[in-house]
Amino acid sequence: MAQLDDLRKQISLVESDLDEGLLGLTDQQTLETFRIEFLGRKGRIARLFKVLGELDADARAEAGRLLNALKDHANTAFDKCRDKLQIVTLEGRITKEKVDLTLPGVYRSLGHLHLLTQVQQEIESIFLRMGFDVATGPEIESEYYNFEALNIPEDHPAREEWDSFYIDGSHLLRPHTSPVQIRVMEQTDPPVRIICPGRCYRRDTQDATHSPVFHQVELLWVEEGLSLANLKYVIELFVREFFGEGYKMRLSGDFFPFTEPSVQVHMRSRGSSDWLELGGAGMVDPAVLTNVGYDPEKVTGFAFGFGVERMAMLRYGIDDIRTFLINDLRFIEQF
Numbered sequence: 001m002a003q004l005d006d007l008r009k010q011i012s013l014v015e016s017d018l019d020e021g022l023l024g025l026t027d028q029q030t031l032e033t034f035r036i037e038f039l040g041r042k043g044r045i046a047r048l049f050k051v052l053g054e055l056d057a058d059a060r061a062e063a064g065r066l067l068n069a070l071k072d073h074a075n076t077a078f079d080k081c082r083d084k085l086q087i088v089t090l091e092g093r094i095t096k097e098k099v100d101l102t103l104p105g106v107y108r109s110l111g112h113l114h115l116l117t118q119v120q121q122e123i124e125s126i127f128l129r130m131g132f133d134v135a136t137g138p139e140i141e142s143e144y145y146n147f148e149a150l151n152i153p154e155d156h157p158a159r160e161e162w163d164s165f166y167i168d169g170s171h172l173l174r175p176h177t178s179p180v181q182i183r184v185m186e187q188t189d190p191p192v193r194i195i196c197p198g199r200c201y202r203r204d205t206q207d208a209t210h211s212p213v214f215h216q217v218e219l220l221w222v223e224e225g226l227s228l229a230n231l232k233y234v235i236e237l238f239v240r241e242f243f244g245e246g247y248k249m250r251l252s253g254d255f256f257p258f259t260e261p262s263v264q265v266h267m268r269s270r271g272s273s274d275w276l277e278l279g280g281a282g283m284v285d286p287a288v289l290t291n292v293g294y295d296p297e298k299v300t301g302f303a304f305g306f307g308v309e310r311m312a313m314l315r316y317g318i319d320d321i322r323t324f325l326i327n328d329l330r331f332i333e334q335f
């Protein structure tokens, strides 16, 4: 009997150790170690079962019952504890990983197109709507496309107007977009209706209105029966589309070897008295049409070349052309 009493004490010790221990558990891994300590093959409960063999028959039945009850109790307690911990872990994850949809979003700046690119794309879309195609050409150009084909022979004093950067004896960085006209007309039969946007280079000293690198948009329309009146209409339409209603434009006489007659295009806002030059224009000189194999008796054409920076400066009130190039974010981010 003494043995049985002793066993009873040990059973209740194991039971209270187990119950207390389980209360303090917070994670499933410790739970498993704890379970092995009690229910493992060599655990505390298994060790108690070993005592059975030493008991006499009467005591053994009772001891067996008590030990089995302890084992059942332990199993149920562990299962309960495991379920409880699973729920706790899950709830923890749910709180931790919860997305609060009412929080304000996090803004990430993606950057945007440079003002000059925006303006150029806008000009392109205006002319695309009017039925023009966009054509491009090389920035390193031969003297032929840049000058001769445009009716500016060697030694012609007008070449000085396009003071250029030469790459070698006969190639230069194009000082205007007009050579693209020639390249397109050589490849296409009339009618031709194109605009040619692009970068140009001149040996100009940099100041508020001059830059050795700048952008032009050239326009060319060649077809039967075109006149200066059509040119004026196209420019007026474009100015209204790009600048809006508050502007006036004016044509005045000028000279370019590749146009005859040639005009200068000026514009001003209605409130102002200052006329600002947009660029040059004119009826394509018959000699240019002949150079590309067109018959000047059958077709006529007109062209203009406007500065893209100039247009942006007029529209946004920018007073220094250098601002386009210095990459000052305070400027760039305004547009």
Ligand code: PHE
Pocket: 175, 176, 177, 178, 218, 256, 259, 279, 280, 281, 282, 303, 304, 305, 306
């Ligand atoms: N190519 C001229 C320039 O850059 C502009 C122009 C283009 C003039 C087309 C008339 C016709 O100065």
